[in-house]
Amino acid sequence: MKKIYFTPGPTELYPTVAAHIENALHEDICSISHRSSRFKDIFKATRDNLKILLEIPDNFHIFFIGSATEAMERIIENCVQHKSSHLVNGAFSERFYKTALDLKKEPQKIMASFGNGFYEHEIEIDADSELICVTQNETSTGVALSPDFISRMKRRHPEKLIAVDVVSSVPYAALDYKFLDCAFFSVQKGFGLPAGLGVIIANERCIQKAQSLQEKDFDIGSYHNFPSLLKQAQKCQTSETPNVLAIYLLGKVCADYLQSGLSEIRKQTEIKSVALYEFFENHPQYKPFVKEESFRSHTIIVSETISESSSMISRAAKQGFIIGSGYGNYKNRHIRIANFPVHSLDNVKSLLVYLR
Amino acid sequence: MKKIYFTPGPTELYPTVAAHIENALHEDICSISHRSSRFKDIFKATRDNLKILLEIPDNFHIFFIGSATEAMERIIENCVQHKSSHLVNGAFSERFYKTALDLKKEPQKIMASFGNGFYEHEIEIDADSELICVTQNETSTGVALSPDFISRMKRRHPEKLIAVDVVSSVPYAALDYKFLDCAFFSVQKGFGLPAGLGVIIANERCIQKAQSLQEKDFDIGSYHNFPSLLKQAQKCQTSETPNVLAIYLLGKVCADYLQSGLSEIRKQTEIKSVALYEFFENHPQYKPFVKEESFRSHTIIVSETISESSSMISRAAKQGFIIGSGYGNYKNRHIRIANFPVHSLDNVKSLLVYLR
Numbered sequence: 001m002k003k004i005y006f007t008p009g010p011t012e013l014y015p016t017v018a019a020h021i022e023n024a025l026h027e028d029i030c031s032i033s034h035r036s037s038r039f040k041d042i043f044k045a046t047r048d049n050l051k052i053l054l055e056i057p058d059n060f061h062i063f064f065i066g067s068a069t070e071a072m073e074r075i076i077e078n079c080v081q082h083k084s085s086h087l088v089n090g091a092f093s094e095r096f097y098k099t100a101l102d103l104k105k106e107p108q109k110i111m112a113s114f115g116n117g118f119y120e121h122e123i124e125i126d127a128d129s130e131l132i133c134v135t136q137n138e139t140s141t142g143v144a145l146s147p148d149f150i151s152r153m154k155r156r157h158p159e160k161l162i163a164v165d166v167v168s169s170v171p172y173a174a175l176d177y178k179f180l181d182c183a184f185f186s187v188q189k190g191f192g193l194p195a196g197l198g199v200i201i202a203n204e205r206c207i208q209k210a211q212s213l214q215e216k217d218f219d220i221g222s223y224h225n226f227p228s229l230l231k232q233a234q235k236c237q238t239s240e241t242p243n244v245l246a247i248y249l250l251g252k253v254c255a256d257y258l259q260s261g262l263s264e265i266r267k268q269t270e271i272k273s274v275a276l277y278e279f280f281e282n283h284p285q286y287k288p289f290v291k292e293e294s295f296r297s298h299t300i301i302v303s304e305t306i307s308e309s310s311s312m313i314s315r316a317a318k319q320g321f322i323i324g325s326g327y328g329n330y331k332n333r334h335i336r337i338a339n340f341p342v343h344s345l346d347n348v349k350s351l352l353v354y355l356r
Numbered sequence: 357m358k359k360i361y362f363t364p365g366p367t368e369l370y371p372t373v374a375a376h377i378e379n380a381l382h383e384d385i386c387s388i389s390h391r392s393s394r395f396k397d398i399f400k401a402t403r404d405n406l407k408i409l410l411e412i413p414d415n416f417h418i419f420f421i422g423s424a425t426e427a428m429e430r431i432i433e434n435c436v437q438h439k440s441s442h443l444v445n446g447a448f449s450e451r452f453y454k455t456a457l458d459l460k461k462e463p464q465k466i467m468a469s470f471g472n473g474f475y476e477h478e479i480e481i482d483a484d485s486e487l488i489c490v491t492q493n494e495t496s497t498g499v500a501l502s503p504d505f506i507s508r509m510k511r512r513h514p515e516k517l518i519a520v521d522v523v524s525s526v527p528y529a530a531l532d533y534k535f536l537d538c539a540f541f542s543v544q545k546g547f548g549l550p551a552g553l554g555v556i557i558a559n560e561r562c563i564q565k566a567q568s569l570q571e572k573d574f575d576i577g578s579y580h581n582f583p584s585l586l587k588q589a590q591k592c593q594t595s596e597t598p599n600v601l602a603i604y605l606l607g608k609v610c611a612d613y614l615q616s617g618l619s620e621i622r623k624q625t626e627i628k629s630v631a632l633y634e635f636f637e638n639h640p641q642y643k644p645f646v647k648e649e650s651f652r653s654h655t656i657i658v659s660e661t662i663s664e665s666s667s668m669i670s671r672a673a674k675q676g677f678i679i680g681s682g683y684g685n686y687k688n689r690h691i692r693i694a695n696f697p698v699h700s701l702d703n704v705k706s707l708l709v710y711l712r
Contacts, residue, residue, distance in 0.1 A: 005387040010597065018381050025374050030550035031361040031678075066422035069596035073578045102578035188597055194386035196552050196599030219575060222429045222458035240425035241366065241544055243552030243599065322387075 003317075004347050007324040008139050008168060008300050008338045014192030015342070020252040021245070029248050039244060040236035046251030047236070053254045053262060054170070056201055057177050063200040063229040064242055068167045070224070071184035071198050072099045075131070075163050078210035078226040079182065080105050081218060085129040085160075087118050087145075090138035091327050092165060097133070114141050114330075115302075117295035120152055130209070131161045137169035139189075140327035142302030142336065143295045144169060151179035161205060169299050171262060171341070172269045182206050187246060190299065191253050192342035197246035202226065257341065265341050272339050272348045273298040279352050285312075286355075289334055301337045308332045321351050359673075360703050363680040364495050364524060364656050364694045370548030371698070376608040377601070385604050395600060396592035402607030403592070409610045409618060410526070412557055413533050419556040419585040420598055424523045426580070427540035427554050428455045431487070431519050434566035434582040435538070436461050437574060441485040441516075443474050443501075446494035447683050448521060453489070470497050470686075471658075473651035476508055486565070487517045493525035495545075496683035498658030498692065499651045500525060507535035517561060525655050527618060527697070528625045538562050543602060546655065547609050548698035553602035558582065613697065621697050628695050628704045629654040635708050642711075645690055657693045664688045677707050 005012040024030065032038045047062045056062075065071060076084060076099050084105060086097040089112040100107035108126045112118050125132060132153060137144045154162050163182040166173050170185040177183075182202045188195035210226035220226070223239035232238050257265060277296060280286040280303040289302040305312060309325055310332050316323050326334025339348070361368040380386065388394045403418045412418075421427060432440060432455050440461060442453035445468040456463035464482045468474050481488060488509060493500045510518050519538040522529050526541040533539075538558045544551035566582035576582070579595035588594050613621060633652060636642040636659040645658040661668060665681060666688050672679050682690025695704070 003384060003387075005384070007387070007389055010387050010389065010600065013381075013386055017386075021377065021381070025369075025377070028359060028361070030369055030373075030544075031359075031363070031366050033363055033366065033680075034551070066426070067596040067598070069579045070422070073580075076578075099578045102575075102581070104573070104575045186597060188386075194599075194601045195390070195597040196602060217460070219458075219460045222432075222455045223425045224429075225458070240423040241542060241551040242423070243550075243602075244366065245550045246552060246599075324389075 001320045003320045003322055004351070005322040006337045006343065006351060007322055008336050009186070009189035010195050011189060011338050011340055012192060012342045013194070014253050014256070016253065016256050017193060017249060020249050024245055024248055030245055032244070034238065034241045034244060042244065042248050042251065043236040046247050046254065049251050049254035049258065050199070053258055054175075055177070060177060060201050060203045061207070061230055061233055063202065063233060064238060064247055065198040065200060065224055066196070067198040068165070068184055068186040069095070069198075071200050072096045073103065074200065074221060074224055074226070075182055075184065076100045076103050076105060077219070077221045078213065079131045079161050079163065079206055081130060081213055081216070082106055083108060083126060083129045084131040084133055085110060085125045086133045087112070087123070087135065089116055089118070089141065089143055090114055090135065091140035092167065093133070093135035093138055096135065096165065115143060115289050115291065117143050117145050117292065118149070120149065120156075123153075125157055125160065129160060131163055132157060133163050133165070135165040136173055136175070137166060137297050137299060139168040139300055142290050142297045142300045144297035146294070147173060147175050151176050154179035161209060168338075169297065171257060172266055172299050174266065187250050189338070190340050191250060192340060193246065193249050193253060196243050197250060200229075268345060269298050269339060269341070272343065272345055273301060275348060275352065276301045276337060276339065279355065283355070299339050301339055302326070303335050303337075304333060305335055309335050316354065319354055321354055357676045359676045359678055360707070361678040362693045362699065362707060363678055364692050365542070365545035366551050367545060367694050367696055368548060368698045369550070370609050370612070372609065372612050373549060373605060376605050380601055380604055386601055388600070390594065390597045390600060398600065398604050398607060399592040402603050402610065405607050405610035405614065406555070409614055410531070411533070416533060416557050416559045417563070417586055417589055419558065419589060420594060420603055421554040421556060421580055422552070423554040424521070424540055424542040425451070425554075427556050428452045429459065430556065430577065430580055430582070431538055431540065432456045432459050432461060433575070433577045434569065435487045435517050435519065435562055437486060437569055437572070438462055439464060439482060439485045440487040440489055441466060441481045442489045443468070443479070443491065445472055445474070445497065445499055446470055446491065447496035448523070449489070449491035449494055452491065452521065471499060471645050471647065473499050473501050473648065474505070476505065476512075479509075481513055481516065485516060487519055488513060489519050489521070491521040492529055492531070493522060493653050493655060495524040495656055498646055498653045498656045500653035502650070503529060503531050507532050510535035517565060524694070525653065527613060528622055528655050530622065543606050545694070546696050547606060548696060549602065549605050549609060552599050553606060556585075624701060625654050625695060625697070628699065628701055629657060631704060631708065632657045632693060632695065635711065639711070655695050657695055658682070658690050659693075660689060661691055665691050672710065675710055677710055
């Protein structure tokens, strides 16, 4: 039986991925030197496709790293001397905050309860904070903050850097890069790719901050500090031998998305998410976890379950529907359903027919 | 025309890799959760196969990271408070040393000229050094230090930690893990796999050192510090979503190697390296770069070329033989030929027929 993975990542592979891998093997992509012109062409194609797809302005650089978790570490190392401020409303925003603690910074934590988002007027960023860290789409709870919210934060704090976790909302989230300094994601979610690649999108202000820390003799890391990443990226290269296959595949799936058109992908995403929330609103066994509609993620849909979710998840798996469990303490009380470009309206409909 | 990659890594894929990838796709390895029991089984199988293959004792842990370059950073972060000592005789040992500088340590540099190795009696390790970093096989110059040399270093400095770079010699190098504390490699060389995975093999003393630095409030990194890596590895998990496919493939190729038997792989490696060095000794256009025979690597064979190597390399490429150029300043004066398990005696013979 063909399974469909609705898990929040790793998830179902985008349908073109197997053919792209076959092609990569045929073309020796995994054997070529990462210093060769062929690799540089791959780097450039992926970077350019990504910039076009996500409408990333020219003053931003694209860095390829190992994971979104690594992105959190590198951003704190390179953009914070003493203090970052973190909007924490779930496990991944908490991880970003804890990363700053691990790296011996003195981060500010601004909390909302799990399942909630933030209201601008309730947020007081410390004056001496250098970086505001926002988890735009909290994968653990299914709460999304609007791109407008992020733009307003930036307008209020133009002198501070803003870093945005879009791990589970890219490419759906319509960020306005004029109002942020740094964003990051990994490829095993919205791009439907095998895990093992993270992407940092960082503007000149982030580079300048890293350089100023370096000049003050702070430890900003080694091969993956921003000046090193930039120096290599300007040559379409990387410091280390990177995950060449993943960089190649990301470029190919970006090209596929460009062919579908991002506005169509976004429209489809919303049609599917509306269907999912409507179902959970109206079914006696379920209840959307996020009560405030404006905070509901379109890409990670979280529902409370009346009975233990684990048995329901195992039953669904037997029918080929692989659904995510709740995160952490909610493991057995929630289900999480990913709504990525890989998940077609037909996939979602058949899931809902089954759940009904 | 089928090409053969004799490049020092990335290199030719091991012949079973394409089938393992196909199988992984068929079994949804790229979609399963990295918190699932299926992932834990993959982690365990790879770890166990690796420990059997390389005869790694029980008091060592296996950590999966992004690259060998990352390994250098993590080892310095976690095993050095102030000073590491580096035997530097090429670009990669130099990188290890520079990593320590980047991380604000005060490393000791012990140099040998490129193309040379080290004699024990010439080495004076500073008394206050905490970690001795040895590049067992210098990929840039084709110089190897014997496993015995490393064991003797450890006997002379039992109180210090020893970290060994075996990036381009694993699994050939017959290390005695009783006489080292940490080793690391990446998978795109001796394992003939796609790049994007590094492996750290670290014993309890390394963990204790990291813990003691952590207790003293030093910055030892975040998600990939040794205590975090250990905590997750003990559950057969990783902190971040890792390169699941690469971990799976490494386990499979280890199993393939176990079937061939490592002693047979080592024997074949030496037969091929003897043939290569003999050829370069006797051909008027070539001369082995490493003069002292006992320092000659069996896995990375470097030869000087009488004329510019670039034109010779392009001609060979047209015949399907992809050969590595010299490293750095030697780019146009050397060729580098990888002699990994993927390279059969027949491959090497046909290369030599062509070069003749």
